[in-house]
Amino acid sequence: MPTSALARSRSSGFPLASGDATVRYVRGMERLLIAVQELSLARGLDAVQRIVRVAAREMTGCDGASFVLRDDDHCRYVDEDAIGPLWKGRRFPIDLCVSGWTMLNREPAVIPDIYLDERVPHAAYRPTFVKSLVMVPIRARDPIGAIGNYWAEPHQPRPEEVHLLQALADSTSIAMENIALYAELEQRVQERTSALERMNGEIRRLSVTDELTGLYNRRGFYERADAALAGRAGEGGRCALIFVDVDGLKRANDERGHDAGDALLVNVARVLRAAFDDSDVIARLGGDEFCVLRPVATEAPAVYRQRLQRELDRANYDLAKADRVSISVGVTLAEPVLPLDLDLLIARADTLMYEEKRTRTTTRAP
Numbered sequence: 001m002p003t004s005a006l007a008r009s010r011s012s013g014f015p016l017a018s019g020d021a022t023v024r025y026v027r028g029m030e031r032l033l034i035a036v037q038e039l040s041l042a043r044g045l046d047a048v049q050r051i052v053r054v055a056a057r058e059m060t061g062c063d064g065a066s067f068v069l070r071d072d073d074h075c076r077y078v079d080e081d082a083i084g085p086l087w088k089g090r091r092f093p094i095d096l097c098v099s100g101w102t103m104l105n106r107e108p109a110v111i112p113d114i115y116l117d118e119r120v121p122h123a124a125y126r127p128t129f130v131k132s133l134v135m136v137p138i139r140a141r142d143p144i145g146a147i148g149n150y151w152a153e154p155h156q157p158r159p160e161e162v163h164l165l166q167a168l169a170d171s172t173s174i175a176m177e178n179i180a181l182y183a184e185l186e187q188r189v190q191e192r193t194s195a196l197e198r199m200n201g202e203i204r205r206l207s208v209t210d211e212l213t214g215l216y217n218r219r220g221f222y223e224r225a226d227a228a229l230a231g232r233a234g235e236g237g238r239c240a241l242i243f244v245d246v247d248g249l250k251r252a253n254d255e256r257g258h259d260a261g262d263a264l265l266v267n268v269a270r271v272l273r274a275a276f277d278d279s280d281v282i283a284r285l286g287g288d289e290f291c292v293l294r295p296v297a298t299e300a301p302a303v304y305r306q307r308l309q310r311e312l313d314r315a316n317y318d319l320a321k322a323d324r325v326s327i328s329v330g331v332t333l334a335e336p337v338l339p340l341d342l343d344l345l346i347a348r349a350d351t352l353m354y355e356e357k358r359t360r361t362t363t364r365a366p
């Protein structure tokens with residue numbers, strides 16, 4: 001290929017000075033390609049900084065490179081790779097530094113002699129090795145940062161160096177937009193996941209809760225009772241199962257309406273909550289049947305009956321005569337061996353409850 005053809009870059013359109021410059025440009029291009037590939041895989045700003053600070057220096061073979069981000073009306077020098085310290089970690093007002101000029105003017109700053117250029121804050125450069133520099137904006141339309149190249153010896157930056165650096169800045173801009181997009185997507189996925197988890201939790205809560213009273217339902221009772229018994233496995237002692245049946249619910253429904261019947265059930269739930277502890281599993285099994293599993297039962301059955309009666313009296317004291325609550329109770333104690341047959345316990349307590357109800361009905365009969 002004739003030198004003249006090689007010497008004009010097809011992509012950039014600018015003339016290349018000599019064979020050496022062409023070789024340097026091709027090497028720079030190769031390095032740029034690697035950086036572009038790396039940037040396309042970067043998932044965080046840290047990674048972008050690392051890729052850019054190294055590539056920016058290696059592409060042109062300069063003595064230092066910096067990565068600057070816009071921070072409102074300031075420029076933050078977030079990273080650098082150089083033969084001597086530059087300004088890493090420092091912030092400068094946007095109208096008082098070269099990166100700021102580049103961002104505000106949306107064009108590269110090409111400065112062969114920093115001490116002859118009024119855009120350069122000389123005081124900030126004096127302690128550094130820098131004699132010449134190129135600074136290009138990241139993102140053409142509304143720059144979000146800049147990339148700088150610095151030379152320790154006076155250097156007339158060539159158009160292909162500026163071109164390479166600007167191409168790196170453009171890829172950096174895309175990488176940063178991808179990261180922002182990725183972060184946004186990740187946040188959305190997280191929000192969706194938490195919303196689903198909340199919904200799952202609510203569905204789960206509803207599936208084990210009796211809607212009317214807020215107590216466990218039958219499914220909740222078996223689950224919680226099994227867990228409570230498993231939690232105290234090997235401790236010895238006894239557990240208690242208390243079966244409670246509401247008296248006269250049908251009559252309440254028939255005579256005073258379904259809402260009155262519901263109120264009766266809600267009042268029974270309140271009585272049970274007041275009579276037992278948080279560690280006890282209290283449930284409405286269905287209809288007018290309630291059940292309590294007390295995992296650790298140190299008291300005799302009569303004590304539970306007394307507690308229930310006391311809370312019932314308290315509740316009824318505030319209720320109109322027609323609304324007063326009456327219940328029948330069966331209490332059974334058992335060794336909490338695993339697996340404990342809860343159905344058997346319920347059946348035993350149910351029988352005891354039924355006997356009590358029958359006895360009371362018979363006693364009350366004329």
Ligand SMILES: Nc1nc2c(ncn2[C@@H]2O[C@H](COP(=O)(O)OP(=O)(O)OP(=O)(O)O)[C@@H](O)[C@H]2O)c(=O)[nH]1
Binds near residue numbers: 245250265286288
């Ligand atoms: N209001 C209301 N009534 C219900 C509900 N679930 C079941 N019932 C009614 O409760 C009544 C239960 O009737 P029974 O089993 O004869 O109970 P009872 O009327 O309390 O009679 P005893 O238990 O013998 O005192 C039925 O009429 C059911 O329709 C509910 O959620 N709300």
